[in-house]
Amino acid sequence: MTEQSAPTTAAGGQGSTARGEQTRQLILDTAMRLFRERGYARTTMRAVAQEAGVAVGNAYYYFGSKEHLVQEFYAGTQREHREAAAPVLARERDFGPRLAGVLHAGVDVLSPYHAFAGAFFKTAAEPTSPLSPFSAESSAPRDMSIALFREALTGSTVKLDEELREALPELLWLGYMGVVLYWVHDRSEGQVKTRQLIDGVVPLVDRLVGLSRLRVLRPVTRQALTLIHTLRH
């Protein structure tokens, strides 16, 4: 019994013991499979429980809500994204290809879930939800993702303003969120459009980053960086 504490949010067991961990994985795998097969809305918690061979309440012992299952998915793709991007980051040295590689890797990883990704993004947009990629609770996976873009930048040969170098990773991540938003709405065959978006936008960004050191653009760059700094605090 959880007579005390048990704050509304805190999902039950952390899964430290082997017993619990196993059940947790079973439920999660079942849910993911059903999400892929039937989509998010048509997958009921009762169905997940039944297919996993447990009681409904048991699913809620491990996952605070149906949406928490989605967050788990979010965290999972995070890891996969990192792995999928590794080869390109090891091979390429130019900023453009590195950035394109990371972006394409992100879409690659998400691909199998395009059908129900809408539900994913739905929770993502909710500001009060801890599942939002902007929320404090999501800072861990978000920081991991931002680190990926930082690596794409710092591992490259590109030259740029020190202050811009510092702010850029987060901006790139934000752009990535934009790409994902486009991808979610992308109805084209195999989401080719999103690929075109990436291939078209990367050279632009690359070019602009290079140009940012030009005398004409220097003030604009500074102004933008100041704004970002203002908004951050």
Place this chain on the structure above:
Amino acid sequence: MTEQSAPTTAAGGQGSTARGEQTRQLILDTAMRLFRERGYARTTMRAVAQEAGVAVGNAYYYFGSKEHLVQEFYAGTQREHREAAAPVLARERDFGPRLAGVLHAGVDVLSPYHAFAGAFFKTAAEPTSPLSPFSAESSAPRDMSIALFREALTGSTVKLDEELREALPELLWLGYMGVVLYWVHDRSEGQVKTRQLIDGVVPLVDRLVGLSRLRVLRPVTRQALTLIHTLRH
């Protein structure tokens, strides 16, 4: 809600007769009041019906779902936005102030609903939903909104490339969506941050639009416009 939901019939009566129209308005007003007072999630359809003095099913006769009530709100703010922006557009001639005026007007109109705006944006992000601002069903209000930004541009004295002039309104609208997204997540007192964002970003945009005709930037501009054109079809 994502994949299916079998729209059986579109939302019921169009409200052509006086009898129906009256009930429809009553339900809508009641819902809006409760949304403001209690927020979206805590406003049940039963409560709306009860406060309006009708049966639950009656509300569903006029509005296909709870979310359709939100769309009604969306359409309403559209009109208000237009009105709120009118004075500035009549007064100012410079592009910067005109754009700032439109953006501030948008936030002004939305202000009273900040508390439950999250729910609004939640449906907005759902790609399969007809309520999404990107969906075909929402094209009417979207086009109205884009027209507002077009007016901010064409009514100004700014000089720019013809092709850019054509594409810019939609881009500005997209930027406005970004501002709204920021606003939704804005936890600062009275959403001051959003105001700072607008006041900071407008001069930047203004500056960049002016710069876009420079020889160094011409190729970048062209490249960007080509990309947009590619993605549109």
Place this chain on the structure above:
DNA sequence: TCAGCGATTTGAACACGTTCAAGAAGGGTT
């Protein structure tokens, strides 16, 4: 006046997410 007919209204019923009090299972301590 009144039968007919579409528009409107009703509220019980359904499906789903979620909660919770009651237990069962383990594992350690004596």
Place this chain on the structure above:
DNA sequence: AACCCTTCTTGAACGTGTTCAAATCGCTGA
């Protein structure tokens, strides 16, 4: 073994959005 305490599991019950067959309303033409 007996006991206790934490972890885990159960399923009935609750509140909510939504549906639908039936009832009612209000007008039109005979």
